[in-house]
Amino acid sequence: MLRDTTSKVVLFGGIAIILLGAIMPNWIVNQLMFGFSRALAILGLLVLWRTGLVSFGHAFYFGLGAYTVAIVDIQLGVTDVFVRLFGGAIIAGIAGFIIGFIMRNYRDIFFAMLNTAISMVLYGIIVKTESLGSTDGFAISLPTIFGIAPETKYPLFIIITMIAMISALLINFYLKTTVGRLTTPIRDNEIRVEYLGFSVAHAIHLKYTISAVLAGGAGALMAMSLGQVDPDSMINWTVSGELVFITILSGPGNVIAPFIGSLVFEVLRTYAFELAPQAWQLIVGATFLTVIFFLPGGIWSLIAKLGRKKS
Amino acid sequence: MTSAAPILQVRDLLKTFGAVVAAKDINIDVSKGEIVGIIGANGAGKTCFVNMVTGYLAPTAGSIVFEGTELVGKGPREVTHAGISRSFQVSQVFHSMTVEENLRIALAIAENRGVNALRLMESDALEAKCSDVLRRYKLEPHKHMTVSVLSQGIRKLLDIAMAVVSEPRILLLDEPTSGISVEEKFDFMDVVMGALKEDNVTVLFVEHDMEIVERYVSRVLAFYQGEIIADMAPDKALADNKVREFVIGKRH
Numbered sequence: 396m397l398r399d400t401t402s403k404v405v406l407f408g409g410i411a412i413i414l415l416g417a418i419m420p421n422w423i424v425n426q427l428m429f430g431f432s433r434a435l436a437i438l439g440l441l442v443l444w445r446t447g448l449v450s451f452g453h454a455f456y457f458g459l460g461a462y463t464v465a466i467v468d469i470q471l472g473v474t475d476v477f478v479r480l481f482g483g484a485i486i487a488g489i490a491g492f493i494i495g496f497i498m499r500n501y502r503d504i505f506f507a508m509l510n511t512a513i514s515m516v517l518y519g520i521i522v523k524t525e526s527l528g529s530t531d532g533f534a535i536s537l538p539t540i541f542g543i544a545p546e547t548k549y550p551l552f553i554i555i556t557m558i559a560m561i562s563a564l565l566i567n568f569y570l571k572t573t574v575g576r577l578t579t580p581i582r583d584n585e586i587r588v589e590y591l592g593f594s595v596a597h598a599i600h601l602k603y604t605i606s607a608v609l610a611g612g613a614g615a616l617m618a619m620s621l622g623q624v625d626p627d628s629m630i631n632w633t634v635s636g637e638l639v640f641i642t643i644l645s646g647p648g649n650v651i652a653p654f655i656g657s658l659v660f661e662v663l664r665t666y667a668f669e670l671a672p673q674a675w676q677l678i679v680g681a682t683f684l685t686v687i688f689f690l691p692g693g694i695w696s697l698i699a700k701l702g703r704k705k706s
Numbered sequence: 707m708t709s710a711a712p713i714l715q716v717r718d719l720l721k722t723f724g725a726v727v728a729a730k731d732i733n734i735d736v737s738k739g740e741i742v743g744i745i746g747a748n749g750a751g752k753t754c755f756v757n758m759v760t761g762y763l764a765p766t767a768g769s770i771v772f773e774g775t776e777l778v779g780k781g782p783r784e785v786t787h788a789g790i791s792r793s794f795q796v797s798q799v800f801h802s803m804t805v806e807e808n809l810r811i812a813l814a815i816a817e818n819r820g821v822n823a824l825r826l827m828e829s830d831a832l833e834a835k836c837s838d839v840l841r842r843y844k845l846e847p848h849k850h851m852t853v854s855v856l857s858q859g860i861r862k863l864l865d866i867a868m869a870v871v872s873e874p875r876i877l878l879l880d881e882p883t884s885g886i887s888v889e890e891k892f893d894f895m896d897v898v899m900g901a902l903k904e905d906n907v908t909v910l911f912v913e914h915d916m917e918i919v920e921r922y923v924s925r926v927l928a929f930y931q932g933e934i935i936a937d938m939a940p941d942k943a944l945a946d947n948k949v950r951e952f953v954i955g956k957r958h
Contacts, residue, residue, distance in 0.1 A: 539879065589786075591811075591868065
């Protein structure tokens with residue numbers, strides 16, 4: 396599982412980032428936490444995108460994960476970081492598994508927009524429900540780790556980085572299994588996949604559920620990193636758009652790509668906002684166009700190209 | 707024709723699309739090891755028959771029994787699992803992947819069903835099998851090429867090679883030589899039939915080219931307007947008055 400180059404880069408890169416985090420200024424640690432949290436959702440979208448499926452509604456699962464953290468905190472007083480994280484991922488995974496029975500029958504724009512529709516239903520319910528925080532959302536207490544309340548965010552940063560590493564390694568492994576390899580084949584020719592003896596519906600269902608678990612975990616980690624949840628920053632369709640944006644920015648080439656793409660996006664948005672608070676979207680949009688025109692395979696294609704030149 | 711017990715029994719098969727009768731009164735027994743040629747003019751019901759046997763189309767009535775198992779009601783995947791594979795008139799392969807990648811995924815699916823699909827795909831055994839298929843189907847020179855840049859003939863070979871990696875007992879080929887030049891058709895069929903003979907597969911193939919039918923099949927089924935009008939040895943079928951009139955297009 397750890398024999399290939401990607402796994403080694405994930406492992407040693409992750410350890411290096413954890414060690415560097417101890418001496419990094421807080422604002423960088425924060426950016427890394429946000430970037431790595433969001434990257435988990437992108438990892439799931441990468442699995443779908445390789446199969447030719449683009450979801451424009453994964454904020455549904457991202458939001459489910461985030462709101463699970465808020466609800467178990469406020470209603471049950473759960474502060475443990477792992478209970479919150481796995482709670483968010485499992486709830487999103489169950490929802491993804493159930494909704495997957497519908498989604499596996501749709502392709503192209505119908506798949507993309509059906510996900511949007513479902514996410515907007517949840518958005519509408521939360522916005523209109525006082526007990527779910529309505530438009531204001533909830534503030535979340537600081538997470539504890541095995542009963543200990545850390546004084547800084549560094550322990551949470553270590554956990555997020557480790558979860559990111561484990562997720563990347565697991566998805567890297569999954570993409571090398573028979574069902575994991577059924578990405579391009581399904582995109583190219585579903586009839587042939589069926590006649591080879593594999594159910595396309597089952598394969599897509601599994602990919603969809605995996606992407607929901609990852610998005611739920613991402614939302615849970617983001618909620619704990621930010622210390623708050625609200626519908627506009629967790630479930631609105633703009634969040635789904637943001638996730639698709641980062642997926643395209645990252646490129647589908649490698650499981651490391653979502654982490655690089657997410658960090659680039661965090662930096663880009665932060666500096667765009669600082670530079671032009673009223674028109675930061677213009678800078679982000681221009682970057683998006685540049686990537687589509689000059690790097691259709693995303694940032695990863697540039698890294699892969701440079702790697703090939705070097706070797 | 708062999709005298710062994712039939713492995714495929716088709717009884718009173720009927721397929722209608724509204725008022726259009728695409729196939730009716732189809733009754734066939736196919737024995738192990740037979741090479742059956744299915745001939746007929748366009749719209750005669752040949753591909754409709756292949757589609758019904760392979761689970762792509764559900765018959766309106768009738769039964770298709772393969773090795774004692776009823777296939778009516780089963781989809782393509784279940785039919786493949788039962789032991790019947792097919793190739794297509796327009797080759798159905800993964801066009802953005804290389805020939806080798808196409809075969810690898812086909813082999814991996816054949817070998818890793820159910821929870822085994824979560825095992826790593828690549829293995830030495832899979833590579834060895836892939837090399838063997840590439841060699842037998844003369845695909846080695848093209849193995850690193852993306853399918854979309856390959857000729858129709860190579861795509862057809864790949865399509866057939868992918869269909870047989872699951873080790874089916876019956877293989878249905880839908881117009882294997884369509885789109886292949888006159889000069890290449892015999893070489894192509896020699897490669898295919900040679901490899902299939904090694905695998906001891908029972909073959910049913912739809913064909914328009916009577917030279918191919920004469921040379922490679924042991925039995926002919928002639929279709930006309932959804933019905934079988936002849937079921938006999940190729941020399942007799944090609945001399946049969948009804949076949950000559952309705953299939954070949956020559957008056958006796």
